[in-house]
Amino acid sequence: MQRADGEHVNLPSAREDLERQAPVPDTPQTRSPSFRLAFSDQDFLLHRDTRPVRLQLELMKPELKLREAGIESTVVVFGSARVPSPEEAEEGLAAAEAAYRQAPGDHDAGLGLARARRILERSRYYEEARRFARIVSKAGQDGGGKRRFVIVTGGGPGIMEAANRGAAEVGALSIGHNIVLPHEQAPNPYITPELCFRFHYFAVRKMHLLMRARALAVFPGGYGTMDELFETLCLMQTGKIKRRMPVLLFNEAYWRRLVDFEAMVEEGVIDRGDLDLLTFVETAEGAWDAIRRHYGMS
Numbered sequence: 279m280q281r282a283d284g285e286h287v288n289l290p291s292a293r294e295d296l297e298r299q300a301p302v303p304d305t306p307q308t309r310s311p312s313f314r315l316a317f318s319d320q321d322f323l324l325h326r327d328t329r330p331v332r333l334q335l336e337l338m339k340p341e342l343k344l345r346e347a348g349i350e351s352t353v354v355v356f357g358s359a360r361v362p363s364p365e366e367a368e369e370g371l372a373a374a375e376a377a378y379r380q381a382p383g384d385h386d387a388g389l390g391l392a393r394a395r396r397i398l399e400r401s402r403y404y405e406e407a408r409r410f411a412r413i414v415s416k417a418g419q420d421g422g423g424k425r426r427f428v429i430v431t432g433g434g435p436g437i438m439e440a441a442n443r444g445a446a447e448v449g450a451l452s453i454g455h456n457i458v459l460p461h462e463q464a465p466n467p468y469i470t471p472e473l474c475f476r477f478h479y480f481a482v483r484k485m486h487l488l489m490r491a492r493a494l495a496v497f498p499g500g501y502g503t504m505d506e507l508f509e510t511l512c513l514m515q516t517g518k519i520k521r522r523m524p525v526l527l528f529n530e531a532y533w534r535r536l537v538d539f540e541a542m543v544e545e546g547v548i549d550r551g552d553l554d555l556l557t558f559v560e561t562a563e564g565a566w567d568a569i570r571r572h573y574g575m576s
Contacts, residue, residue, distance in 0.1 A: 292317060336482040340455070340475045344490070347451065347473060352430040352490040353414050353569070355407060356506045357437025357497030357528075359463075367401035370394045403497050404440040406528060410495055410562035411444025411452070417566070419450055427569075428453060430487060433474065434463045437497045442468035455483050484509060493524045493569045498532045514555055515548075522555070524572045526565045530558035 290298075296318055302308045316322055323331065362370070374394035378387045411429045418427030429445040431438035433454030445452035446468040454469035456476045465474050477483035488510065496507050507527075513519045527533045539556070542548045559565040569575075 333479060333482060336477055336479055337485070340486050341489075343473065343475070344453070348425050349428050349451075349453070349473075349490060350424040351418075351426045351492045352428045352453065353418075353493045353495065354487055354491045355411065355429060355431050355437065355441035355495045355497070356499060356503050357403065357407060357441075358499035358503060359432075359434045359436040359438060360500070361400050361404050361436040361440075361497070362397060363404050363440070364398070364401045367394075367398040371398050400498070403437060403528065406562050407437045407440035407495070407497055408444040408447075410565055411441040412448050413562055413566045414569075415445040415450035415452070416448045419448075425451060427492060428490075430455065430491075431469075432457070432483075432487070432502075433465045433469060435466055437499065439466035439468060441495075442466055446470075455486055457483055488513070488519065491523060492573070493526065495526045495528065495565055497528045504536075511552075511555055515552055524557055524568050525555055526557050526559045526568055528559055528565070530560070533558065 292315075296315060299315075307313060311319065311321060314322070322328060371391075371394040374387075374391045378384070378391045381387045414427050415429055418425065428451055429441050430453040431441050433442075433456035438454070442452045442454060443466075451470045451473060452468065453473040454465050454475065456463055456465050456474070457480060458476065458478055465476075475486070477486075484506065487506070494507075494510060496503065507525070510519070510525065514522060514525070539548075539553055543550050543553065557568050559568060
């Protein structure tokens, strides 16, 4: 006979055994690391040879939580962590202007002012990602217990924060898949706390980003954004992702400046049909319309 959690009734669960361990004599045997319960022995779990176990745990933990939350499908938002909100960008510009007024001939102050102006211009992507997440999240909510088109991001600042923020503003759940980095990335405050995860392995994190995905919205970004975009395109091109889904690139001019897709066709390294994997969009509304058309939604 089994309980609902799968444990046999006449056998103690691992948690019960861990919690009810009786005091043991202090002997060389009980002090030995080998005496520890394997699943509570951190040194053992962090051993080089238990890497497969750690990979499995990182795969399983978010999957169980997402299943419990009724997350049926997601929309992934990629983009730069270095895109601030317009309010933050305006504050940065004001500070740069003040510094330049105090030293109008200073070279560094002039560079700082020019950079602050570019950052303010780039902050429009933050607002677009925020609005896109509001539209998608509002449309994806229903009362049937299943949650569709749930926003998922890498969990950090910038475009990721904007998307989680947009979802929160319409009372929707959103997911954040954080990663441990040399310079620690703190989760942004708009992720649903119960759906805020942290990964050690980039590969498992990217797998979770795509497992329930029904569309990708890709905003201007750097190495990380390019890595996520092209890995997804490769998986779709090679059929490793079963169903085609919209890959929406915000700001066509930016992407065509960075990547000459036509040159790749001319060089014969991709087929012309591979360009159909991409859809360029300029606005949140245009992106949502592309998703609706793809899935035949009214």
